[in-house]
Amino acid sequence: xxxxxxxxxxxxxxxxxxxxxxxxxxxxxxxxxxxxxxxxxxxxxxxxxxxxxxxxxxxxxxxxxxxxxxxxxxxxxxxxxxxxxxxxxxxxxxxxxxxxxxxxxxxxxxxxxxxxxxxxxxxxxxxxxxxxxxxxxxxxxxxxxxxxxxxxxxxxxxxxxxxxxxxxxxxxxxxxxxxxxxxxxxxxxxxxxxxxxxxxxxxxxxxxxxxxxxxxxxxxxxxxxxxxxxxxxxxxxxxxxxxxxxxxxxxxxxxxxxxxxxx
Numbered sequence: 001x002x003x004x005x006x007x008x009x010x011x012x013x014x015x016x017x018x019x020x021x022x023x024x025x026x027x028x029x030x031x032x033x034x035x036x037x038x039x040x041x042x043x044x045x046x047x048x049x050x051x052x053x054x055x056x057x058x059x060x061x062x063x064x065x066x067x068x069x070x071x072x073x074x075x076x077x078x079x080x081x082x083x084x085x086x087x088x089x090x091x092x093x094x095x096x097x098x099x100x101x102x103x104x105x106x107x108x109x110x111x112x113x114x115x116x117x118x119x120x121x122x123x124x125x126x127x128x129x130x131x132x133x134x135x136x137x138x139x140x141x142x143x144x145x146x147x148x149x150x151x152x153x154x155x156x157x158x159x160x161x162x163x164x165x166x167x168x169x170x171x172x173x174x175x176x177x178x179x180x181x182x183x184x185x186x187x188x189x190x191x192x193x194x195x196x197x198x199x200x201x202x203x204x205x206x207x208x209x210x211x212x213x214x215x216x217x218x219x220x221x222x223x224x225x226x227x228x229x230x231x232x233x234x235x236x237x238x239x240x241x242x243x244x245x246x247x248x249x250x251x252x253x254x255x256x257x258x259x260x261x262x263x
Contacts, residue, residue, distance in 0.1 A: 008072050009069060012069050013079065022151065120149040140169040141166050
């Protein structure tokens with residue numbers, strides 16, 4: 001797949017590169033969606049309309065090409081799954097696009113060009129908080145899409161027609177959003193410096209430093225060892241010698257703490 005960036009791509013596909021063989025499915029989805037987007041946008045069959053970095057692998061270095069694509073794409077398609085919301089790369093892609101929406105006052109707004117899609121079926125508790133701000137259900141996508149997710153729409157032969165219905169509906173929505181939500185780009189930045197948007201990737205707060213005990217403020221509350229009298233073991237006024245006191249105590253048996261209990 002050509003990894004250069006078309007001028008202001010209609011859509012950017014954000015998904016997890018987890019090495020489980022789904023790259024080929026995502027590449028096919030990108031091709032199918034591009035075909036329908038060109039059709040409904042009235043573009044020539046060879047026009048490149050989307051960006052999907054299917055060449056990357058786990059631990060890849062983010063390329064300037066990818067950053068440029070997410071910085072300029074008109075619609076952001078997030079292929080949501082439980083692992084998507086634990087991906088640093090996907091979290092940073094989301095951040096860059098959402099910064100663009102925030103600059104235009106469109107973050108979290110109905111009809112936003114940021115579309116969370118179900119790569120696999122997900123319930124609200126499985127979604128990250130930032131995703132719940134956006135419209136992630138659309139009746140035109142079909143009931144099979146919500147039941148199976150995009151992955152199994154593509155993998156299961158019985159879902160072939162439902163997959164076509166979904167891609168057609170999504171292509172129409174992408175074209176409509178791309179034409180009505182002209183979100184400006186953002187300043188170029190190093191991908192390494194971007195903070196991922198997802199709550200599960202937020203840095204843990206440093207433990208609070210225990211407070212230092214305050215020093216007594218009243219002179220009488222402070223006791224200095226120089227104020228204590230010295231004990232003279234030979235002076236009868238200071239009581240019996242320590243060794244004698246100990247021997248007397250041991251002769252009296254153990255010290256009890258309640259009935260039938262010894263410490």
